Amino acid sequence: MCGSDLHYYRAENDGTPAESRCIGGHEPAGVVESLGPGVNGARLSVGQRVMVHHYSGCGTCMNCRSGWTQMCTSAPAKVYGKNAHGAHAQYMAVPAACVLPLPDELSFCAGAAIGCGTGTGWGALERLGEVGGLDLVVFGQGPVGLSTTMLATARGARVIAVDPSASRLEQASKFGAADTVNPDSVDPVEAIRELTAGAGAAAAVETSGATVAATAALDALANWGRLCAVGLGGTIAFDVRTFLSRQVTAMTSWSMSSVQQMACADFVARRNLPVDDLFSHHWSLDEAVPAYEEFDKQSAGKAAFVF
Structure with a gap:
């Protein structure tokens, strides 16, 4: 299911x-x-x-x-x-x-x-390209997000898992997440930047389908960062002036x-x-x-x- x-x-x-x-x-x-x-x-x-x-x-x-x-x-x-x-x-x-x-x-x-579900996480990582050695944030830790966390960790990424559910964050840690962020407790963008020495995440996967999560994922990217969205239901929009100098890339992945x-x-x-x-x-x-x-x-x- x-x-x-x-x-x-x-x-x-x-x-x-x-x-x-x-x-x-x-x-x-x-x-x-x-x-x-x-x-x-x-x-x-x-x-x-x-x-x-x-x-x-x-x-x-x-x-x-x-x-x-x-x-x-x-x-x-x-x-x-x-x-x-x-x-x-x-x-x-x-x-x-x-x-x-x-x-x-x-x-x-x-x-x-x-x-x-797990294959969708794999497809998103394939779209992002090489993730080994990168700080990669996964928004949403449902089955697709947890799969992405597991696979990205196995492919050598340092994964930061984001979800409002404490139990899902606990499972993400078991699947290899180096750090977890609860957006109900802290500002996820600020937390991600703190965890990456101010640089932001080199890559992000958005699995929840929530517009607020997609927005935070974009804001949390480092210069030259890449975002892959797979969650259905959300909207990704940005002011070109804000992101022009950061050289970010936003993409989708269909399973x-x-x-x-x-x-x-x-x-x-x-x-x-x-x-x-x-x-x-x-x-x-x-x-x-x-x-x-x-x-x-x-x-x-x-x-x-x-x-």
Whole structure:
């Protein structure tokens, strides 16, 4: 279960017509049950452990061929769990090109997380470029933010984690954050500058989707600093006069390519990173109603349907 699943869950509760709905879930991992006609049996086999890149495009345009099927230029991409049936069901049918090998060292829950939440953190770091040795601040310590903290630390960054929740900041420290900042207690921009000897952060990732966090992330950047925004819902705006002389860069990142998803899974497996520790709840499919009701509170960690 991913936070963005809640957008569709809440829309359905608002009276969205039944004919426009689909099965939710865009972070699948599991076992190949069967292969359709023409599927390359040399690459995929029944019983194989796999994860899914949850977008499907034409397969032939340059974006699709490079693994960015969500950016297909030939036709609107299918997004499983949004406009095509997703993974909150016993079975899921997807094109073979969407199916990726899951390293044996990883659990199905870890593979599912890498399919979006953890993979989104990886994609943001890829957009920022080399982060080893840099002061990097991560705004928001939900599942995506915690994943970013974990991955950035493993890639050599000194991570400063920002979140108003004390429990999430505690988890961020367990995942390697060098310092934590609670914006309800201190001015986050001033705190970040104090932690960086007045320079500011060389890089920032904004995962919360809150405009106030995005604004603080920009203000906390050092000269030549780079901000990558992945949280949905916020607005980033700035006065050119204020930022012109600081040479900052602001960018977005849309999850990750299928190539990056495999790279992230291999990295997590090789470094033995504790992605499973992101999960606070596990549910069965017949518990879907209470699962979504609990998840809608957004007061816990990541959740998964397991069967």
